[in-house]
Amino acid sequence: MSHALIVGAGAGLSASLARLFARNNLRVTLAARDTAKLAALCKETGATAIATDATRPDAVAALFAAIEAPDIVVYNASARARGAFTALAPDAVAQAIAISAFGGFLVAQQALQRMVPKGEGAILFTGASASVKGYAQSAPFAMGKFALRGLAQSLAREFSPQGIHIAHFVIDGGIASATRQVPADKPDSLLDPDDIAATYWHVINQPRSAWTWEVELRPWVERF
Amino acid sequence: MSHALIVGAGAGLSASLARLFARNNLRVTLAARDTAKLAALCKETGATAIATDATRPDAVAALFAAIEAPDIVVYNASARARGAFTALAPDAVAQAIAISAFGGFLVAQQALQRMVPKGEGAILFTGASASVKGYAQSAPFAMGKFALRGLAQSLAREFSPQGIHIAHFVIDGGIASATRQVPADKPDSLLDPDDIAATYWHVINQPRSAWTWEVELRPWVERF
Amino acid sequence: MSHALIVGAGAGLSASLARLFARNNLRVTLAARDTAKLAALCKETGATAIATDATRPDAVAALFAAIEAPDIVVYNASARARGAFTALAPDAVAQAIAISAFGGFLVAQQALQRMVPKGEGAILFTGASASVKGYAQSAPFAMGKFALRGLAQSLAREFSPQGIHIAHFVIDGGIASATRQVPADKPDSLLDPDDIAATYWHVINQPRSAWTWEVELRPWVERF
Amino acid sequence: MSHALIVGAGAGLSASLARLFARNNLRVTLAARDTAKLAALCKETGATAIATDATRPDAVAALFAAIEAPDIVVYNASARARGAFTALAPDAVAQAIAISAFGGFLVAQQALQRMVPKGEGAILFTGASASVKGYAQSAPFAMGKFALRGLAQSLAREFSPQGIHIAHFVIDGGIASATRQVPADKPDSLLDPDDIAATYWHVINQPRSAWTWEVELRPWVERF
Numbered sequence: 001m002s003h004a005l006i007v008g009a010g011a012g013l014s015a016s017l018a019r020l021f022a023r024n025n026l027r028v029t030l031a032a033r034d035t036a037k038l039a040a041l042c043k044e045t046g047a048t049a050i051a052t053d054a055t056r057p058d059a060v061a062a063l064f065a066a067i068e069a070p071d072i073v074v075y076n077a078s079a080r081a082r083g084a085f086t087a088l089a090p091d092a093v094a095q096a097i098a099i100s101a102f103g104g105f106l107v108a109q110q111a112l113q114r115m116v117p118k119g120e121g122a123i124l125f126t127g128a129s130a131s132v133k134g135y136a137q138s139a140p141f142a143m144g145k146f147a148l149r150g151l152a153q154s155l156a157r158e159f160s161p162q163g164i165h166i167a168h169f170v171i172d173g174g175i176a177s178a179t180r181q182v183p184a185d186k187p188d189s190l191l192d193p194d195d196i197a198a199t200y201w202h203v204i205n206q207p208r209s210a211w212t213w214e215v216e217l218r219p220w221v222e223r224f
Numbered sequence: 225m226s227h228a229l230i231v232g233a234g235a236g237l238s239a240s241l242a243r244l245f246a247r248n249n250l251r252v253t254l255a256a257r258d259t260a261k262l263a264a265l266c267k268e269t270g271a272t273a274i275a276t277d278a279t280r281p282d283a284v285a286a287l288f289a290a291i292e293a294p295d296i297v298v299y300n301a302s303a304r305a306r307g308a309f310t311a312l313a314p315d316a317v318a319q320a321i322a323i324s325a326f327g328g329f330l331v332a333q334q335a336l337q338r339m340v341p342k343g344e345g346a347i348l349f350t351g352a353s354a355s356v357k358g359y360a361q362s363a364p365f366a367m368g369k370f371a372l373r374g375l376a377q378s379l380a381r382e383f384s385p386q387g388i389h390i391a392h393f394v395i396d397g398g399i400a401s402a403t404r405q406v407p408a409d410k411p412d413s414l415l416d417p418d419d420i421a422a423t424y425w426h427v428i429n430q431p432r433s434a435w436t437w438e439v440e441l442r443p444w445v446e447r448f
Numbered sequence: 449m450s451h452a453l454i455v456g457a458g459a460g461l462s463a464s465l466a467r468l469f470a471r472n473n474l475r476v477t478l479a480a481r482d483t484a485k486l487a488a489l490c491k492e493t494g495a496t497a498i499a500t501d502a503t504r505p506d507a508v509a510a511l512f513a514a515i516e517a518p519d520i521v522v523y524n525a526s527a528r529a530r531g532a533f534t535a536l537a538p539d540a541v542a543q544a545i546a547i548s549a550f551g552g553f554l555v556a557q558q559a560l561q562r563m564v565p566k567g568e569g570a571i572l573f574t575g576a577s578a579s580v581k582g583y584a585q586s587a588p589f590a591m592g593k594f595a596l597r598g599l600a601q602s603l604a605r606e607f608s609p610q611g612i613h614i615a616h617f618v619i620d621g622g623i624a625s626a627t628r629q630v631p632a633d634k635p636d637s638l639l640d641p642d643d644i645a646a647t648y649w650h651v652i653n654q655p656r657s658a659w660t661w662e663v664e665l666r667p668w669v670e671r672f
Numbered sequence: 673m674s675h676a677l678i679v680g681a682g683a684g685l686s687a688s689l690a691r692l693f694a695r696n697n698l699r700v701t702l703a704a705r706d707t708a709k710l711a712a713l714c715k716e717t718g719a720t721a722i723a724t725d726a727t728r729p730d731a732v733a734a735l736f737a738a739i740e741a742p743d744i745v746v747y748n749a750s751a752r753a754r755g756a757f758t759a760l761a762p763d764a765v766a767q768a769i770a771i772s773a774f775g776g777f778l779v780a781q782q783a784l785q786r787m788v789p790k791g792e793g794a795i796l797f798t799g800a801s802a803s804v805k806g807y808a809q810s811a812p813f814a815m816g817k818f819a820l821r822g823l824a825q826s827l828a829r830e831f832s833p834q835g836i837h838i839a840h841f842v843i844d845g846g847i848a849s850a851t852r853q854v855p856a857d858k859p860d861s862l863l864d865p866d867d868i869a870a871t872y873w874h875v876i877n878q879p880r881s882a883w884t885w886e887v888e889l890r891p892w893v894e895r896f
Binding site: 505533534536538539541542545546549550553554557560561564578581582583584585586587588590591592593594595596597598599600601602603604605606607 | 729757758760762763765766769770773774777778781784785788802805806807808809810811812814815816817818819820821822823824825826827828829830831
C-alpha cells in the first residue's frame with residue numbers, strides 16, 4: 001500500500017484518516033468540492049488536494065486520471081436535504097442522493113477499474129445510523145445512505161473474491177469536531193474521529209482470511 | 225377509498241392491481257412512460273392512463289395536478305443497469321436509481337401533500353429481494369431498491385402517526401407473465417401477480433390498530 | 449383446512465384467532481398451561497381446551513397424540529424474566545427461554561411430523577419487537593424471541609418447498625385487552641387482537657405462489 | 673486489563689486468543705467441559721484451565737468464585753443438534769440451545785456482577801452466519817445463535833453506558849484448524865483463527881468514544 005484517496009474530505013474523519021495514513025507512510029490525495037479549507041491539512045500531512053465534484057462522471061474520471069492509482073479509497077461524502085418532507089425541493093433531494101450514493105458509485109467504479117487487474121486494494125464506505133434505519137424527517141438522507149450500503153454490499157459480494165476488500169462502516173453518533181465539542185459532563189459521548197480512523201486502519205490491514213464487510217461504531221453512551 | 229394511482233404501470237403486478245381495484249369499485253389511474261401498451265387494460269378496467277416520466281419533478285407534479293387526489297398510491301417503477309460493474313455507463317446507473325428510487329420520492333411527496341391534510345391514505349412501495357440484499361453483478365439495482373426501502377421506512381415513521389399507511393413489499397422471486405410462464409414441472413414457482421395483489425389489498429384494508437409496514441412475499445419453492 | 453391448534457392460548461390474540469377460526473368452520477383446539485380460564489371461550493367457539501406444558505417434550509407429544517392432526521398451528525406462548533440483569537434467577541431465565549422458544553420447537557416438530565407426509569399445513573409463530581431488537585432490561589425476552597425467529601426462518605427455508613407454510617409475525621406494540629384498554633385520547637394506539645387475527649388469516653389463505661414468511665404489525669402511532 | 677477468561681475453550685479460536693492475550697501480558701483462564709485437551713496450550717501460554725459445564729448455574733458461579741474477576745470475557749461455546757428436523761431428539765436440542773445461548777447468559781451475568789461495580793470490562797460473544805440467517809436443516813443451531821445475538825444486543829444497550837464493552841462477532845465461514853486445513857488451491861478460504869483473534873483484540877482495545885457492537889468476519893472468497 002502506498003497511496004490513499006479520500007473523497008469527501010473535510011475537517012473531521014477525513015482529516016484523521018489523512019494524518020493516520022501519512023504517519024504510516026502512505027501518500028494521500030484528498031478530493032473535495034472545496035479544497036481551500038484543506039490547505040492546512042495538506043501542509044501538515046503532505047497530502048495533495050484536488051477539487052472534485054464527486055457527483056459528475058467526468059470529474060471523477062478526471063480525478064483518477066490525474067493521480068496514481070490508489071491502493072485505498074475512502075468514500076466519505078454525504079448530504080442531507082432538510083425541511084418538511086412535503087416541502088422539500090426535488091432538486092435538493094436529487095443532489096443529496098447524488099452526493100451520498102451516486103458519487104460512491106462513480107468513485108468505486110474508477111477505483112475498481114484500476115484495482116481489479118492488480119487483484120488488490122481496499123474501498124471503504126462511510127455510513128451512518130441512517131444506513132440501516134430510515135428516520136422520520138430524514139428521508140433524503142436515508143435514501144442516500146441506504147443506497148450506498150446496497151452498493152457496498154453488492155460490491156463486497158462481487159469483488160472480495162477478486163481480492164478487493166470492500167467495507168462499510170455504520171457510524172452511529174455525532175462526531176466530535178472543533179465546532180461540536182464533547183460536553184465536559186458527558187465524556188466520550190461523541191465519536192472521536194481519530195478513534196474511528198483507527199478502526200478503518202485495522203480493517204484495511206486485515207488479512208484476507210478474515211475480512212470485515214460491515215462494522216458498527218458508536219460512543220459508549222449512545223442510544224440505539 | 226375511491227381512487228387509486230399506480231405508477232410504473234405495466235402488464236404484470238400493475239395490471240393485477242388495476243383489475244382488483246376496479247372490481248372493488250375504485251377508479252384507477254395508471255401512470256407510465258409508455259401508455260400505448262396500456263390500452264387494453266384501460267378498456268378492460270375503465271382505468272385512465274397518463275404518460276408520465278416519474279423521474280421528472282415537473283412531470284410528476286403535472287400528473288397529480290391532472291387527476292383527483294388519490295386515496296391509494298402504488299409505486300411499482302424500477303430499473304436496472306446491466307453489464308460488468310467496471311463498464312457500466314454512469315448515465316444508465318443514474319437513470320436506474322432515478323426510476324427505482326427518486327421517482328418514488330417524487331410520487332410520495334405529491335401524494336402526501338394531498339393525503340396529510342385529510343389524515344388518510346395509503347402509499348405502497350414495491351421492493352424486491354435486492355431491497356434487503358445487495359447481490360453481485362447488480363449494484364445499480366441494489367442502490368435503487370435499498371434507497372426506496374429507506375424512503376419507505378422513513379415515511380412510515382413520519383406519516384403513519386398522521387394517518388397515512390405506508391407499506392413496503394419485498395417481492396422475492398420472479399413474477400409470472402405472458403412472457404415468463406410457470407414451468408409445468410414446477411407449479412407456482414413464480415409469483416402470480418394476482419396473488420401479490422391480494423396481499424396488497426389486504427394491507428390497504430388493515431385497520432390502523434394493526435398496520436403492516438413491511439411484508440415479504442415469495443413462491444413456496446424459492447430459495448432465500 | 450379443518451382443524452386449528454393454538455398453543456399458548458389466553459384471553460388476547462388466541463381468543464381472537466379461536467373466534468375467527470370457528471367462524472370459518474374450523475374445529476379449534478386450545479392448548480395452555482391453565483385451561484380453567486378458557487372455559488367461556490370454549491363454550492363460545494366450540495373449541496376444546498387441553499392442559500399442556502409446552503416446554504415438556506412428553507406433554508407436547510401427548511397433546512398431538514390426543515388430537516386429530518391440525519392443519520394450522522399457531523404458537524403464541526412467550527415469557528419474560530423480570531428484574532435487574534445481574535439479579536435474574538437463572539432458573540427463571542431458562543424457563544422464559546423454554547416457553548418462548550423451546551416450546552415452539554417441540555410444537556413445530558410434532559406438527560411437521562404430521563404435515564410433511566401430507567405436503568400441506570401452516571405453522572405461524574407470534575413474535576414481538578423483541579424478536580428483531582434486543583432491548584435493555586429485557587435480555588431473557590430477547591433471547592427467547594430471537595431464538596423463535598431463528599427457528600421460524602430455518603423452518604421456512606426447509607419446509608416451504610415441502611408445501612408447509614411457515615410464517616413469523618413481528619407484533620410491535622401493546623395488545624388491547626380487558627385489562628389494558630385503549631386510551632380514549634389515543635384511539636387505536638394498541639393492537640386490536642381481532643385486527644392481528646385478520647392478518648394471520650390472510651397469511652394462512654395465501655396461495656403458495658406468494659407466501660409471506662415475515663410480516664410486521666404495529667399501531668399507526670407506535671414509534672419504531 | 674490483567675485477566676482474560678475464555679469460555680468454551682478448544683483448539684481453534686480460543687487457542688489463538690489465549691496466545692494473543694498471553695503475548696500481551698494478560699493472565700488467561702480457560703473454561704471448558706474437558707480440560708485434558710488444553711494441557712499443551714496451558715503449558716505454552718501459562719493459562720489455567722478449569723473444568724466447567726457452562727450450562728449449569730452452579731458450575732458457572734463456582735468458576736467465577738474460583739478466579740480473580742476477569743477484565744475480558746469471551747464466550748465461544750456453541751453446539752448443534754444434527755439430523756432431520758422431524759427426528760431430532762428434544763433433549764439434544766435443549767442441550768444445544770443451552771450451550772450456545774443459556775451458557776452465554778450465565779457467564780455474562782457472573783461477569784457483569786463483577787464488572788459493573790468497577791465500571792469497566794469487555795464481554796465478547798462469538799456468533800456465526802447462523803446468528804443472522806436461519807438455514808434449512810439447522811434449526812437448533814439457529815435458535816442458539818439467534819438467542820445469543822439477542823442477549824448480546826440487549827446487554828450492549830444496557831451495559832455499554834455503564835462502561836462495559838459488549839461485542840458480537842459474526843464469523844461467517846469455516847475456521848482453519850489442524851483437522852480442517854486450507855485447500856492448497858484456495859488460499860485463505862478458511863478463517864485463520866489468529867486473524868479472527870486480531871480483530872477481537874482490536875475491538876477490546878477500542879476507546880469508548882467509538883465502540884463496535886457487531887462486526888462481521890469472513891474469508892475473502894466466502895459466498896454470503
